[in-house]
Amino acid sequence: MQGLYKDFYRGFIEDARWKLYLEGTGITLSLAAVACLMGIVIGVVIAVCKFYGSRRNAGPLWKTLAKICDIYTTVIRGTPIVLQLLIIYSLTVWTKGTYACMIGFGINSGAYISEIFRSGINSIDIGQMEAGRSLGLSEGTTMVRIILPQAIKNVLPALFNEFIALVKETSVAGYIAVRDVTKIASSLKGTYFISSPLYITAVIYLVLVLFLTFLQKKLERRLARSDRS
């Protein structure tokens, strides 16, 4: 018991090391947040391109765009994230690993989120698009006001799944010298030969994920207003 506490003391309290976890968690969260926003934007754009490109009477422009998007998702989903980060970092456009990481994770999650949105858009009955168009709304307006709101509601669980995975995935950021919370833990462990930082970090991730789950439940309840009660 004494030993356990000593381990914890050295890993968390001594020399105000908890501040390091705080900084690391901050970096983890900002990586995940930026990547998530980027991923959503990329994901929507790609999903819409693929949707229009796959229609019977799609024009050559949409078909080409859809093809490019296909290549993007294939490459990103077909290669490991660590490798993608190393490649982006090696381009040396970003002197700081943090930026390379944000871009890398953003591009990566964009590919997964695009598939989520695509399935969401496809889940909406074609009659919704027809009803919107028959009222004189343009294709774009119908997409934004009628299709996407319903699609997003349908894919919310899958989307949160992706966010949760993303928060934990950022733990490989240490590969390109980003001091996220996992990297902090592993360097504390290496410096002081104690394992408590690993458990402390595990608890931190768990709390983050629990918070996201709570957010998801709240959001789903709000969006369920229009369902039959």
Next chain:
Amino acid sequence: MIEVKNLCKSFGNNQVLRGINEVIKKGEKVAIIGPSGSGKSTFIRCLNRLEEPTSGEIWFNGENIVDKNTDIDKVRQHVGMVFQHFNLFPHLTIKENITLAPVSLKLMTKEEADAKAMQLLQRVGLTDKADTYPAMLSGGQKQRIAIVRALAMNPEVMLFDEPTSALDPEMVGEVLDLIRELAEEGMTMVIVTHEMGFAREVATRVLFIDEGLVKEQNTPEEFFANPQNPRLQNFLAKVL
């Protein structure tokens, strides 16, 4: 008002419409009947270009809407459409369903559209549903809202694509009553239907479409009393 010239439509190798010529005048109520797969739904969906015709022309108020340069969205603002499966927007309240198009197309302010929506809802006796969602309505109520949603755009013509086919029998009446009222007010309408009694009573002209062609048309009295085409005779014998 609407003039259809040699309209053809194919899905791949399947030729659904084989050259339809038709003139629909202002104030007419045209009922279209025919066996399933005959092309009657495809025909009515071509009238606002929800289906892209393979060839032929459709003139609406002096404009060929099949022409790629026609702003089809503008045309559709004057052509209301009601679908078999209602297609209400489930994520919007009833009032929002009605006001979405006129407001986002800037044809009305939000206040004007709200007032118009309430006035239309009053007409169909559903004002108490204004702030509920489509999932809370019965099929008949949904279809009446769908009709009201189209009416909010002040259309010059209404297209009904089997408006009662997805309804429970006891709800068919309330929807037909509303359509009948519109007809009596002089609305131009084209209606694909299996309700022969309704077609006989409300239509000014009945078309029989079969194998992608208008095989016979007449006033409702003559159409049902003296069918000439053997396929129509056969069809009427089965459904009447």
